[in-house]
Amino acid sequence: MLNKMHVTDQTGKLVFIPELPQRIISLVPSQTELLAHLQLEQRVIGITKFCIHPNHWFRNKQRIGGTKNPNHSLIERLKPDLILANKEENNPDDIAAFEAFCPVWTSNISTINDALQMIEAIGKVTGTSERASALVQELIQKLDAIPTRKAIKVAYVIWKNPFMVAGGDTFIHAMLSKAGFINVFENSKRYPTISTEQLTDTGADVVFLSSEPYPFKEKDIVELKDNLTQTKQHQKIPDIILVNGEYFSWYGSRLLEATDYLNALIKSVAS
Numbered sequence: 001m002l003n004k005m006h007v008t009d010q011t012g013k014l015v016f017i018p019e020l021p022q023r024i025i026s027l028v029p030s031q032t033e034l035l036a037h038l039q040l041e042q043r044v045i046g047i048t049k050f051c052i053h054p055n056h057w058f059r060n061k062q063r064i065g066g067t068k069n070p071n072h073s074l075i076e077r078l079k080p081d082l083i084l085a086n087k088e089e090n091n092p093d094d095i096a097a098f099e100a101f102c103p104v105w106t107s108n109i110s111t112i113n114d115a116l117q118m119i120e121a122i123g124k125v126t127g128t129s130e131r132a133s134a135l136v137q138e139l140i141q142k143l144d145a146i147p148t149r150k151a152i153k154v155a156y157v158i159w160k161n162p163f164m165v166a167g168g169d170t171f172i173h174a175m176l177s178k179a180g181f182i183n184v185f186e187n188s189k190r191y192p193t194i195s196t197e198q199l200t201d202t203g204a205d206v207v208f209l210s211s212e213p214y215p216f217k218e219k220d221i222v223e224l225k226d227n228l229t230q231t232k233q234h235q236k237i238p239d240i241i242l243v244n245g246e247y248f249s250w251y252g253s254r255l256l257e258a259t260d261y262l263n264a265l266i267k268s269v270a271s
Contacts, residue, residue, distance in 0.1 A: 001156060003018070003019040004016055004017060005017055005125075006092045007105070007121070007125055008232070008265065009106045009108075009121070009123070010087070010106065010107045010258060011087055011107065015103050015105050017082055017101075017105065017125050018103075019127065020126075020127045021080075021081045021082035021125070021126060022042065022043050022047075023043065023045050023079060023081045023082070023085075024040065024043050024044045024080060024084065024126070025044075025045060025046035025080040025082070026044060026046070026083070026092065027086070027090050027094075028048075028084060028085060028086040028089050028090070028109070029048065029050045029051045029053070030045065030249075030250035030252040031084050031086065031107065031118075031252055032047045032051035032250050033051075033053040033254055034119060034122060034252030034253050036053070036054045036057060036253075037124065037131070037252070037253035038201060039128070041057070041182050042124060044057070044063040044080055045080060046061065046063070046068055046075065047061050047063060047064070047065060048065065048202065049066055050125060050219065051065060053254070055154060056134075060063045062074075062078065063069040064078070066098065067089045067090055068090070068200065070090075070094055072097060074271045077099065077190055082102070082126075083104045083105070084105070084106075084122065085104050085106045085107070086108070086109070087108040088106065091247055097211070103223065105122075107121075107126055108132070110169055110174065111171070111174045111206060112178060114251075115170070115171065116139065119132050119135055119136050119139075120133060120136055121251075127247060131236070134258045135253060135256075136238050138256065139255050139256065141264060143178060143259060145212065146259060146262060149180070150180075150270065151180055152180070152206060152269055152270065153181075153182045153184050154176060154181045154182065154184065154204055154205065154207070154208055155183075155184050155185060155194075155207045155208065155238070156176060156208045157207060157216070158172075158210050158213060158245070160214050162193045162194075162195075163193065163195070163196065163199075164188045164191045164192065164194070165188070165191065165192060165194055165195050165206075166183065166191060167186070167191060168183060168185065168186035168187060169182075169189055169190060169253055170249045171248075172249050174188060175249075176248070178262070179266055180260040184202035184204045188238075192261060193200060196227050196228060196231065199224075199228065200236070202237045205238055205239065206238055206241065207224070208242075209221065209241070209243070210242075210243055210244075210245035210248065211240050211242065211243065211245045211246070212245035212246065212249070213220070213245070216242055217242070218223055221240045221241070225237065225240055239269075241268075241269070244252070244261060247261040
């Protein structure tokens with residue numbers, strides 16, 4: 001019989017969790033990668049089809065569906081003793097259904113501090129606090145080392161048809177701000193739908209087209225640039241570049257690589 005502990009997740013919910021859960025399912029790609037960093041390979045029994053890191057987990061571990069449409073019957077058959085979820089990435093109805101047979105710890109992340117607290121908390125609930133704390137300290141040092149540069153106004157586009165951008169209460173916004181970029185949609189909530197005209201009307205210097213969740217490609221740059229040129233013939237057209245969305249929206253151990261990526265991106269945009 002496993003000893004249990006009460007913990008509060010990032011939504012404020014009290015969760016009754018085994019002290020050392022042995023059968024963990026992750027419904028969140030960035031938290032799956034964190035579990036790998038915490039060396040929990042033998043205890044993670046299920047991941048989503050979007051949990052692509054680490055690659056050998058993606059190839060070999062049981063996939064339980066997507067973040068928005070997990071396979072309920074399969075998850076229940078796997079008999080997990082802990083499910084890790086996220087308020088934004090997972091549906092509340094799914095989380096409620098899983099809570100009927102398993103403790104669910106849910107993260108809620110809009111800021112870098114939220115991400116660091118999540119790492120510490122998952123370290124606590126999985127019995128890997130020492131590794132988690134070491135990771136947090138390394139991340140703090142790396143994030144603090146990002147130099148301050150001249151602010152550049154950017155729009156961060158996550159979706160097409162319709163175009164959607166990151167607002168000011170998102171983790172993406174937090175990462176943009178950390179890199180010294182000014183999010184021209186910082187006064188909007190979550191992920192507002194916009195017109196192409198707004199990309200120039202807001203005075204953006206650069207438009208970032210993210211690799212996820214919509215997989216923007218080079219052809220999208222050409223298409224958007226042509227569209228803006230035709231509709232805004234007498235206005236400056238912002239530069240349009242592709243960015244790796246993982247370094248702006250994955251809030252686990254992926255942040256270790258994000259700092260180098262951001263530094264390189266800042267230099268390329270400012271040059």
